[in-house]
Amino acid sequence: MIIMQTEVIDHIKFGILRSDDAKRLSVVKLTVPDTYNEDGYPIDGGLLDQRMGVIDPGLICKTCGARAKSCPGHFGRIELVRPVIHSEFSKIIYMILQSTCRVCHRLMLSDEHIAEYRSVLPKLEESVEGDLEPQGAESEKGFSGSAAMLKRLKNMKKCERCKASKGKFKFSAPTYFYVDDYKLKPDEIRDLLSKISNEDLAVLGIDGAVSRPEWVILSVLLVPPVNVRPSITLESGERSEDDLTHKLVDIMRINLRLDQNLNAGAPQIIIDDLWELLQYHVTTYFNNETASIPPARHRSGRALKTLAQRLKGKEGRFRYNLSGKRVNYSARTVISVDPNIDLDEVGVPIDIASKLTVPFYVTLWNLEKAKELLARTEYPMVINVISKDGKRKRVIDTNREELLKGLQVGDILERQLMDGDITLFNRQPSLHRVSIMSHKAKVLVGKTFRMNYCVTAPYNADFDGDEMNLHVPQSLESQSEARNLMSPQFQIFSPRDGDVIISNNEDGITGMYLLTKDDSYLTKEQAVYLLSIAGIYELPKASKGDLYKGRDVFSMLLPKDLDFDGVSGKAPFVIRKGRLVEGVVTKDTYGRGNNRLMVKIGKDFGYEELKRFIFTTAKVADAFVTLMGVTVGVREYTTSKRLEEERVKILEDTFRKINKLIDDYRNRKLEPLIGYTLRQSLERMIIAELNIVRDKAGETLLKYETEENAAVEMTRSGSRGSTLNIEQMTMFLGQQATLSGGRIKRGYYTNRVLPHIVPGDIAPGARGFVATCYYSGLAPKDLFMHAVGSRSSEVYKALLTARSGYLYRRLSNALQDFYVTDDYSVRDTNNNMIETVYGGDIINPVYTQFEKMDKES
Amino acid sequence: MPSKSGHELVPVHELVSDKETKELLKTMNLDITNLPRIFSTDPQAVKLGARPGQVIRILRRFENATLPYYRVVVED
Numbered sequence: 001m002i003i004m005q006t007e008v009i010d011h012i013k014f015g016i017l018r019s020d021d022a023k024r025l026s027v028v029k030l031t032v033p034d035t036y037n038e039d040g041y042p043i044d045g046g047l048l049d050q051r052m053g054v055i056d057p058g059l060i061c062k063t064c065g066a067r068a069k070s071c072p073g074h075f076g077r078i079e080l081v082r083p084v085i086h087s088e089f090s091k092i093i094y095m096i097l098q099s100t101c102r103v104c105h106r107l108m109l110s111d112e113h114i115a116e117y118r119s120v121l122p123k124l125e126e127s128v129e130g131d132l133e134p135q136g137a138e139s140e141k142g143f144s145g146s147a148a149m150l151k152r153l154k155n156m157k158k159c160e161r162c163k164a165s166k167g168k169f170k171f172s173a174p175t176y177f178y179v180d181d182y183k184l185k186p187d188e189i190r191d192l193l194s195k196i197s198n199e200d201l202a203v204l205g206i207d208g209a210v211s212r213p214e215w216v217i218l219s220v221l222l223v224p225p226v227n228v229r230p231s232i233t234l235e236s237g238e239r240s241e242d243d244l245t246h247k248l249v250d251i252m253r254i255n256l257r258l259d260q261n262l263n264a265g266a267p268q269i270i271i272d273d274l275w276e277l278l279q280y281h282v283t284t285y286f287n288n289e290t291a292s293i294p295p296a297r298h299r300s301g302r303a304l305k306t307l308a309q310r311l312k313g314k315e316g317r318f319r320y321n322l323s324g325k326r327v328n329y330s331a332r333t334v335i336s337v338d339p340n341i342d343l344d345e346v347g348v349p350i351d352i353a354s355k356l357t358v359p360f361y362v363t364l365w366n367l368e369k370a371k372e373l374l375a376r377t378e379y380p381m382v383i384n385v386i387s388k389d390g391k392r393k394r395v396i397d398t399n400r401e402e403l404l405k406g407l408q409v410g411d412i413l414e415r416q417l418m419d420g421d422i423t424l425f426n427r428q429p430s431l432h433r434v435s436i437m438s439h440k441a442k443v444l445v446g447k448t449f450r451m452n453y454c455v456t457a458p459y460n461a462d463f464d465g466d467e468m469n470l471h472v473p474q475s476l477e478s479q480s481e482a483r484n485l486m487s488p489q490f491q492i493f494s495p496r497d498g499d500v501i502i503s504n505n506e507d508g509i510t511g512m513y514l515l516t517k518d519d520s521y522l523t524k525e526q527a528v529y530l531l532s533i534a535g536i537y538e539l540p541k542a543s544k545g546d547l548y549k550g551r552d553v554f555s556m557l558l559p560k561d562l563d564f565d566g567v568s569g570k571a572p573f574v575i576r577k578g579r580l581v582e583g584v585v586t587k588d589t590y591g592r593g594n595n596r597l598m599v600k601i602g603k604d605f606g607y608e609e610l611k612r613f614i615f616t617t618a619k620v621a622d623a624f625v626t627l628m629g630v631t632v633g634v635r636e637y638t639t640s641k642r643l644e645e646e647r648v649k650i651l652e653d654t655f656r657k658i659n660k661l662i663d664d665y666r667n668r669k670l671e672p673l674i675g676y677t678l679r680q681s682l683e684r685m686i687i688a689e690l691n692i693v694r695d696k697a698g699e700t701l702l703k704y705e706t707e708e709n710a711a712v713e714m715t716r717s718g719s720r721g722s723t724l725n726i727e728q729m730t731m732f733l734g735q736q737a738t739l740s741g742g743r744i745k746r747g748y749y750t751n752r753v754l755p756h757i758v759p760g761d762i763a764p765g766a767r768g769f770v771a772t773c774y775y776s777g778l779a780p781k782d783l784f785m786h787a788v789g790s791r792s793s794e795v796y797k798a799l800l801t802a803r804s805g806y807l808y809r810r811l812s813n814a815l816q817d818f819y820v821t822d823d824y825s826v827r828d829t830n831n832n833m834i835e836t837v838y839g840g841d842i843i844n845p846v847y848t849q850f851e852k853m854d855k856e857s
Numbered sequence: 858m859p860s861k862s863g864h865e866l867v868p869v870h871e872l873v874s875d876k877e878t879k880e881l882l883k884t885m886n887l888d889i890t891n892l893p894r895i896f897s898t899d900p901q902a903v904k905l906g907a908r909p910g911q912v913i914r915i916l917r918r919f920e921n922a923t924l925p926y927y928r929v930v931v932e933d
Contacts, residue, residue, distance in 0.1 A: 823885065825885065827891075830891070831886070831887065831888070831891050832891045832892075832893075833885070833887060833891050833892050833893060833927070834893070835926075836924065836925065836926045836927060837924050840917060840919055840924065841919045841920070841921065841922065841924075
């Protein structure tokens with residue numbers, strides 16, 4: 001038995017690769033600045049030397065003996081004849097050189113000063129142990145401490161130790177360092193850096209044990225394996241090299257020329273020029289977007305993509321390939337509605353269905369079926385065959401016969417997605433668990449995913465161009481879990497408060513409301529049509545001659561032996577033996593509030609029946625709305641003469657009351673509220689009065705509006721709109737509030753909102769109460785007040801969504817791995833007890849009757 | 858209802874004997890370190906004279922039940 005030693009990674013220390021290590025890491029020293037010879041064979045010692053690994057299939061790596069797929073690749077090296085600076089470190093070199101003395105090679109601070117700074121600096125050794133980050137206040141102190149120290153070092157004229165003058169030290173990006181206008185050569189810099197002690201480096205925040213500063217001067221350049229920079233063969237047979245290879249060729253070419261010139265004893269100017277050129281190539285090899293030097297270009301003029309460019313930014317390795325991995329067996333497209341698709345179905349375009357696959361496990365018992373499937377040449381056909389030994393073969397016309405012959409038990413066929421296959425449907429942002437639910441595929445023509453509008457609420461989806469993702473679970477276990485746990489019918493009741501999330505809405509409610517109204521009668525044709533949509537092919541008993549009562553037609557959709565007592569508005573809502581005896585269906589009787597039809601059906605008949613009920617009622621209601629024609633227009637929002645009179649009366653009443661309050665206040669007769677000053681009390685009383693007038697207007701509105709008003713009907717049925725909405729259109733807008741919830745009061749320094757207002761006026765109209773309505777048009781002053789209110793609510797909304805969204809994200813990330821155990825305790829993945837009993841009361845809101853929380857408490 | 862702890866909003870805290878602790882941890886399939894913690898300097902822990910490593914039972918009252926919560930005493 002192999003005994004495996006497992007260790008936990010305690011910490012990772014990053015350091016700088018030294019040239020000796022680079023030498024040891026590499027398997028080959030590259031000497032020839034070229035790739036292939038005339039025969040198209042990689043040159044030994046060239047940039048595609050086969051010791052660095054192979055990429056062409058069939059070839060064998062000369063280092064490890066493996067073939068292209070299994071060879072991990074091996075590093076090579078270029079030995080530079082003159083050292084160069086690693087440009088990404090030049091800022092650090094600058095910092096070090098500026099802080100140390102070039103004569104005594106010590107930090108330019110005296111021991112006392114070092115000790116002084118040491119006390120405020122975060123300690124290097126300590127920060128590795130224990131907490132990764134130094135404690136809050138300390139780190140800030142340390143940060144400002146080190147900043148202060150560096151600033152002092154920078155401004156120093158001479159060394160505090162040996163009193164040697166610092167001279168004029170200059171750094172010019174990216175790799176030039178000057179002392180009194182003499183340009184330091186890389187080897188000179190290396191000599192300076194290597195003489196600094198580890199103790200002095202520690203003060204600068206550098207750990208000399210793993211990163212000696214002289215190591216950033218390169219004399220050996222590590223060459224990445226060929227599979228990091230594969231060459232591609234164009235259609236014309238021409239080879240095209242990777243950008244990195246191009247860059248490395250440049251480096252080697254200059255390196256070689258520099259070597260030749262050195263050996264030939266060329267003049268110093270030529271050597272220096274070549275040396276600088278070598279520096280340029282190495283700099284751009286690391287980062288071709290280095291500031292203040294021109295980027296190295298391809299022959300076509302395109303800038304080369306070198307090491308830093310591969311990693312950096314949106315299209316870099318991190319964000320594009322690591323954080324943004326693509327998922328197999330998934331699809332994404334625009335969504336659209338189809339009320340004829342069940343709640344737990346999703347319409348999948350045929351184009352997508354023929355790309356996505358589901359595994360078909362070949363057994364002794366379905367071998368015949370498997371063969372039949374494999375033999376098919378159109379839509380539900382097999383795309384891949386995975387044989388017993390795990391080899392995946394694509395089925396094409398030419399090998400179908402052969403595969404058919406070789407088919408055996410234990411093989412897996414990957415067949416195209418078919419009706420009834422389970423899929424996972426998701427819309428981002430996935431904020432809660434119902435953002436991903438399982439739907440059965442229904443393959444359709446078209447290019448969009450189709451879904452029932454009743455399941456838009458959990459996804460927060462609409463059809464103005466939203467896109468959604470579809471995933472196909474592959475293993476049988478995941479398919480079963482999707483089917484039995486993630487199906488929409490199990491998610492109808494919210495685990496948050498037990499309210500319904502998946503429900504009929506909008507037109508679906510209006511339809512049922514109209515259908516079940518007292519005076520709703522249907523002809524035989526209409527009744528048959530509606531019931532046929534629900535898949536019911538029998539008629540209820542006719543009443544009133546050959547007419548059918550709307551309620552009786554609706555009753556056909558109810559479970560046969562349902563008994564229910566509820567309220568519809570203030571009237572009773574009664575169902576006996578599956579027959580709606582009395583009452584009109586509204587949103588509240590259907591699925592909102594305490595006592596609702598959906599809960600009753602779910603509890604007595606199960607989720608499957610509840611799902612069917614929602615689906616059929618929605619379908620029938622939609623058909624009925626279409627049949628009747630429901631619309632709203634200006635007519636619904638027209639002010640009648642009677643209403644106008646009523647409006648004036650109500651407002652006059654209120655204004656009189658408020659004027660009285662103000663008078664009382666001015667005469668010191670106002671009784672203050674407990675805990676408020678007199679002025680605050682007045683303000684609160686005025687606001688309370690204005691709230692009352694709003695409610696009063698709503699009541700009057702419903703009293704005067706007849707049933708023919710579709711807008712009022714919508715409000716009554718609960719499908720869309722509130723009395724407030726209608727009131728704002730036909731009567732008055734009411735008080736416009738600001739962010740703080742108070743009345744609008746800021747504007748001019750004379751204590752008024754607009755110059756048209758008497759300074760200090762606190763009457764409703766002067767503080768943002770709008771007495772005009774949308775229908776008759778807002779008065780100029782009112783329009784302004786309205787705009788103030790709108791702007792502030794818009795700003796508030798943006799702020800609130802951003803903040804609460806992030807708050808929710810943090811919360812759900814923190815809680816996501818907790819689960820409820822058999823003994824109802826809540827634990828995390830390390831078996832830590834989070835709560836002794838779930839929620840403190842072992843109540844799962846899904847199984848409770850939803851109660852609206854009292855707003856006041 | 859007046860609480861033993863002195864204030865109605867502070868639930869009753871009581872010390873769990875070592876023997877009972879052992880049994881509890883066994884039935885709940887927990888290590889003592891898996892329990893939620895309470896500081897030994899917590900007023901209630903001080904009142905009970907609890908030492909680090911001991912377990913305190915907190916009887917929380919809800920609308921329909923009084924349920925025990927357990928916390929292990931740790932050094933502050």
